[in-house]
Amino acid sequence: MLNIKVLGSGCTKCTKTAEIITSIANEKGISITLVKETNPEVIMGYKVVSTPAVVIDEKLVHWGSIPHRDMIESWLVG
Amino acid sequence: MLQLFSDLASWLAFGVMGLDPNTKLADAVHFFIEDTSKIFALLLLMIYAIALVRASLNVERVRDYLAGKNRFIGYFMGAGFGAVTPFCSCSSIPVFLGFTSAGIPVGITMAFLITSPLINEVAVLLLMSLLGWKFTVIYVVVGMSVGILAGTFLDAIRAERWLQSFAAKALEQGKAQADLNNGTGASAAAMTLTERHEFAKGETLEIFGRVWKWVIIGVGLGAALHGFVPDGWIEAHLGDGQWWSVPAAVLIGIPLYSNATGVIPVMESLITNGLPIGTTLAFCMSTVAASFPEFILLKQVMQWRLLAIVFAILLIAFTLIGWIFNAISPML
Numbered sequence: 317m318l319n320i321k322v323l324g325s326g327c328t329k330c331t332k333t334a335e336i337i338t339s340i341a342n343e344k345g346i347s348i349t350l351v352k353e354t355n356p357e358v359i360m361g362y363k364v365v366s367t368p369a370v371v372i373d374e375k376l377v378h379w380g381s382i383p384h385r386d387m388i389e390s391w392l393v394g
Numbered sequence: 395m396l397q398l399f400s401d402l403a404s405w406l407a408f409g410v411m412g413l414d415p416n417t418k419l420a421d422a423v424h425f426f427i428e429d430t431s432k433i434f435a436l437l438l439l440m441i442y443a444i445a446l447v448r449a450s451l452n453v454e455r456v457r458d459y460l461a462g463k464n465r466f467i468g469y470f471m472g473a474g475f476g477a478v479t480p481f482c483s484c485s486s487i488p489v490f491l492g493f494t495s496a497g498i499p500v501g502i503t504m505a506f507l508i509t510s511p512l513i514n515e516v517a518v519l520l521l522m523s524l525l526g527w528k529f530t531v532i533y534v535v536v537g538m539s540v541g542i543l544a545g546t547f548l549d550a551i552r553a554e555r556w557l558q559s560f561a562a563k564a565l566e567q568g569k570a571q572a573d574l575n576n577g578t579g580a581s582a583a584a585m586t587l588t589e590r591h592e593f594a595k596g597e598t599l600e601i602f603g604r605v606w607k608w609v610i611i612g613v614g615l616g617a618a619l620h621g622f623v624p625d626g627w628i629e630a631h632l633g634d635g636q637w638w639s640v641p642a643a644v645l646i647g648i649p650l651y652s653n654a655t656g657v658i659p660v661m662e663s664l665i666t667n668g669l670p671i672g673t674t675l676a677f678c679m680s681t682v683a684a685s686f687p688e689f690i691l692l693k694q695v696m697q698w699r700l701l702a703i704v705f706a707i708l709l710i711a712f713t714l715i716g717w718i719f720n721a722i723s724p725m726l
Contacts, residue, residue: 325487325691356487356694357560365453365492366485380452381596 318348318392319374323359324367326352333368333382337392340385346392396432396523403428418622426617429524429659433609436523437516441601444515445594450585451479453489456506461496461568465549472502473541476509477534486510486688490695494561497568500554504704505545511683512537516605517654524662529671532719536675540683540711547707556700608656616663629668635720640676644712647680654682671723676716684708 320337324330334352341348353359353371362369362376369379372391403424407413413420456475460468486507493503513534521530554565585593632639657678664674684705692701 323488325485327485356491359488360491360495360560360564363492363495365457365488367488380454 320348320350321353321371323353323364323369326354329382330368340388399428399432422617429613440519442594442598445597446590449590449593457496460498468502469505469542469545472505473509473538476506477513495564495568499549501545501549504548505541508544509541520658544707556697558695561695605655612656612659616659619663633668635670639673640716641713643673643677644680647677648684650681657681670720672716672719676712679712
């Protein structure tokens, strides 16, 4: 079970990022919990400057854009 | 080369659509087709070219660069980076906090954030093609000055007093850390040409997808002004740069919100219709940089007092710009 957080202030790119990750996880039958983190204080805690950013099991793996499909697959499959 | 677009517009408006070239409607339609086709072509070309060059520049690098810089250089660099660094306005809060927690003074961060919407490659490109290089240089210099001066002023009044408490704490910690934490370790490796091309392609599609509707709206408004405001009306009523017309233009600009891309075609129309350059600049900068939705976002990191101060600075700055340019424009 992967704990995934999408960091971002609720802009369309962030929403899209969360949607893509969820749909790929469903496709692959991988169970995840996904949280959209919009609190600026928490986002700052991850030292992220450009959103959307993705945190998996408390590790920052991506920031600044909507991640590509193959990137997401590699995070999920590990 | 740009004549091509005028010819295309003539052919479509007078030939294909069969409009009589002497009517107001034909004039407006011609203006609309010429400007949209020209702007779209230039946008696609230039966004790609510019993205190719600046592929490796990102907000993380700017932050690392600005951290620990001398203040006065900092304001210039902050405004300069604000002009050239791409970032989505929905990122302004993380950017603000990221800069702040790296110990960068509030004034430098604000110089970056204020300049950013005013100047970007799309705006510069549109200004060049619609209003010429002289006006473009003026616009860029003025836009950067607003950012630099506002930033300097905010630090002079110790604006950091009025940050939200968690942001103030982050700033203190950032300053205390002599050895700056390099954040996410975001330093990008050298990029290959293929990577640059991929980035530029993505940027072009992304930016174009975002701005094309603004261009249509902006040019549409411009065309309406062009064709339907009676010739000489603006010139007769506002052409002398009456002093009150500048603050009025700034106030009208506040509730209107557009990005620079949408407002520039309107600027072109206003200027060719005889609105003085200072009044036009004041109106357009207010439309682009002073928008309520953006400001409300900043509430998350600033107390009301600071928010009000920043807003007031912008309004005063745009009014002064308007007056100064109306005064000196006969000499330009």
